[in-house]
Amino acid sequence: NWHASASALAMQVGDALFIDIGSTTTDIIAIESGKVKTTALSDAARMRDDSLVYTGVVRTPIMALAQKIAFAGNLVNVAAEHFATTADVYTLTGDLPLADNRAETADGADKSVEASARRMARMIGWDAQDAPLSAWRNLAYAFKQVQLKQIKQATLRQISLLKDGSSLLIVGAGAGDFLVHELTKQLGFKYEPIANLMVAESDETSNMTSVCFPAYAVASLASTWLAKKQQALQNA
Secondary structure (H helix, E strand, O other): OHHHHHHHHHOOOOOEEEEEEOOOOEEEEEEEOOEEOOOOOOHHHHHHOOOEEOOOOOOOEHHHOOOEEEEOOEEEEOOOOOOOEHHHHHHHHOOOOHHHOOOOOOOOOOOOHHHHHHHHHHHOOOOHHHOOHHHHHHHHHHHHHHHHHHHHHHHHHHHOOOOOOOOOEEEEEOOOHHHHHHHHHHHOOEEEEHHHHOOOOOHHHHHHHHHOHHHHHHHHHHHHHHHHHHHHHHHO
16 A cells, blocks of 8 residues: 555655555655655564554554653653543544544544543543643643654654755645644655645545545556556557
C-alpha cells in the first residue's frame, strides 16, 4: 500500500516527502528525482529506519505515547491501561471528524466529546467531573504535541536521506493529514494535501482520496500501466 501511494505520487512530483498518517500507522516516504528513495520493504526494516512509525490518529492507545504528561501544572504518570485512544485526543482537540473515527472506543461507549473526556481522565487516574472540560482539552493538546514530536523525529531522519532538503515539499494524506500540515509549519516547509495533486469528481471523493489514498494509488498505477500497454500494442 505505502509503495503504491509513493509511486503514484512520484509520477506527479519529482522531489517530495510523502507523509500518510492513518488510524494506526504513519508512513514517511522520501521521493527523489521521481523515484521512491526508501529501500526498506518489510515492516521490520521500515520500523527500524523510521519510514514506518506505529502511531496514528484513531486506534493508537494513549499509553503508547508517553509515560508521563503535563497536566494542571504538574508532570503526572500515565496509566499503562487501554483506557483511551488517540481518537479521544483528536475528538477533544476538534481535529478528527466523526466520519474519520471508524474504530471502536476503548471502553465500547460512544464517541462524544464528553465520553472522550471521561476516557482521557482515566488515563491519569481522574474522573472527568473532577475538572472542567477545558482541562481535558488541554490534556489532549499535551498528548497531541507528544505524538507530533515522535513523528517529527522520524520525519527529520527521512529528510536527512535527501540530497537537498532545504526547499522540500511535504505531501500529506490520511485521516491525520491535519498533523502533517501542522508538522510542516513547524519545520518551515511547503505543504500540499494529496487531494490537491489528484483528480477527484467531488469534494466527497477528494476527501476519500486523502483518507484512502493507497486504493486510489493502486487504481491510478493500474490505469497508467494499461494505457502504456495499449499504446505499445498500437505501435507494434
